[in-house]
Amino acid sequence: MKKIVILTVLFFVAVIGNAQISKAELTATGLTCSMCSKATYKQLMSIAEVEKVEPDLNNTAFIIYFKNGSAANISDIKSKVEDAGFSVGELVVTFNFNNQQAENNSSFTINNSTYTFMDTKSATLNGDKKVKILDKGYIVEKEYKQISKMIEKYPSYATNSKNVYHIKVL
Amino acid sequence: MNKIFLIAFLFIHLNAFSQELFVFTEPASNMPAKSIGIRDMNALMYEKDGKLNYHNMPELMWGINKKWMVHAQGFISNRQEGGFEVEGGSFYAKYRFFSEDDIQSHFRMALYGRYSFNRADIHQQEIETMGHNSGYEAGFIATKLIHKVAISSSISYERALDNKPNYTFPPTESNSAMNYTFSVGKLMLPKVYTSYNQMNVNLMIELLGQRLNDNKKSYLDIGPSVQFIINSQARIDIGYRQQLYSTMERTAPNGMIFKLEYLFFNAFR
Numbered sequence: 001m002k003k004i005v006i007l008t009v010l011f012f013v014a015v016i017g018n019a020q021i022s023k024a025e026l027t028a029t030g031l032t033c034s035m036c037s038k039a040t041y042k043q044l045m046s047i048a049e050v051e052k053v054e055p056d057l058n059n060t061a062f063i064i065y066f067k068n069g070s071a072a073n074i075s076d077i078k079s080k081v082e083d084a085g086f087s088v089g090e091l092v093v094t095f096n097f098n099n100q101q102a103e104n105n106s107s108f109t110i111n112n113s114t115y116t117f118m119d120t121k122s123a124t125l126n127g128d129k130k131v132k133i134l135d136k137g138y139i140v141e142k143e144y145k146q147i148s149k150m151i152e153k154y155p156s157y158a159t160n161s162k163n164v165y166h167i168k169v170l
Numbered sequence: 171m172n173k174i175f176l177i178a179f180l181f182i183h184l185n186a187f188s189q190e191l192f193v194f195t196e197p198a199s200n201m202p203a204k205s206i207g208i209r210d211m212n213a214l215m216y217e218k219d220g221k222l223n224y225h226n227m228p229e230l231m232w233g234i235n236k237k238w239m240v241h242a243q244g245f246i247s248n249r250q251e252g253g254f255e256v257e258g259g260s261f262y263a264k265y266r267f268f269s270e271d272d273i274q275s276h277f278r279m280a281l282y283g284r285y286s287f288n289r290a291d292i293h294q295q296e297i298e299t300m301g302h303n304s305g306y307e308a309g310f311i312a313t314k315l316i317h318k319v320a321i322s323s324s325i326s327y328e329r330a331l332d333n334k335p336n337y338t339f340p341p342t343e344s345n346s347a348m349n350y351t352f353s354v355g356k357l358m359l360p361k362v363y364t365s366y367n368q369m370n371v372n373l374m375i376e377l378l379g380q381r382l383n384d385n386k387k388s389y390l391d392i393g394p395s396v397q398f399i400i401n402s403q404a405r406i407d408i409g410y411r412q413q414l415y416s417t418m419e420r421t422a423p424n425g426m427i428f429k430l431e432y433l434f435f436n437a438f439r
């Protein structure tokens with residue numbers, strides 16, 4: 001019964017939360033050269049929801065701007081980077097929150113993706129907030145091993161399921 | 171013994187040297203998925219009698235997905251009497267089975283295979299399915315990138331078949347060989363990136379060796395090259411291949427390589 005109540009509450013939080021992704025800051029790994037960076041840039045530009053990509057060649061980083069009101073899916077970023085031949089080393093996503101309660105292990109859902117707070121101070125989030133994606137494939141391997149040590153506190157982290165993300169508010 | 175010292179000397183000195191787009195060898199990395207590349211390789215090789223052989227090898231490359239890429243290549247040359255002739259072609263496939271990425275570094279491993287057909291005469295003991303012999307090659311490549319330096323090495327088995335319809339492979343010669351390569355390259359320019367339009371300059375040096383399985387004859391070549399990347403999309407390679415030693419018969423081991431390459435990103439969506 002308690003679970004159902006929690007799930008129901010989470011469901012409403014999700015709906016009321018109504019967050020939106022406006023921007024993503026990506027650091028790609030596995031590359032140095034400008035040809036590799038351009039390949040990544042071209043792949044990112046091929047995502048329908050992407051409005052603009054600003055590359056930073058020296059840091060193999062990209063700022064990805066999404067079209068207003070578009071249903072951006074961050075798994076597209078990962079698959080496009082991998083199509084270019086490289087990996088995601090860091091992905092920081094800017095959410096525009098509207099009264100979102102941040103609580104470790106609590107979640108909200110937008111555009112069929114579920115985001116669970118992790119390693120985050122409890123707060124009510126409003127406006128643009130940067131969150132870092134902590135799941136495998138969105139951070140470097142070394143960091144993944146570090147975070148995996150917190151698995152007892154965050155049981156859902158081990159599931160690694162599609163469209164379920166763990167986020168840390170920065 | 172001197173050869174060993176020479177190689178050791180080169181390795182030590184050249185570690186200071188390119189990027190992972192080599193001129194004489196393929197890296198374990200693949201081209202971007204859903205992209206098409208065109209390449210034209212030109213080789214001017216000097217025959218012992220002073221004649222200059224011109225080989226032209228146009229190539230079409232396709233990145234199917236992040237793991238698989240395929241090439242189709244044609245072989246044209248004026249080596250035979252009668253001027254330019256289309257002598258053959260080849261199909262090449264590469265499968266990247268391991269990839270570990272970190273900030274400005276990676277380690278990759280790949281398997282590849284090539285099948286070639288050629289109708290030119292068989293004129294040397296060296297086995298070369300790129301433009302000389304009908305046959306096949308299967309190999310393994312490992313490539314490590316650390317910031318601006320890339321190191322790559324490969325080993326392959328190469329088997330020559332008859333150059334049909336007119337030339338059978340001489341039964342007294344070794345029809346198979348092992349090939350070994352070692353490549354290092356370094357991104358020299360620009361020191362700091364400002365845009366995709368900047369020209370990039372890579373310097374590289376490669377060692378290419380072969381050992382014939384039946385008679386144990388071998389050769390080792392060195393291939394220094396300079397590479398210009400234009401608009402982060404086009405490549406111009408200028409290289410020279412020089413035999414360091416050979417115990418097998420080769421008709422034209424030394425010469426210039428001039429290679430042009432252009433990448434069409436996201437040719438398929």
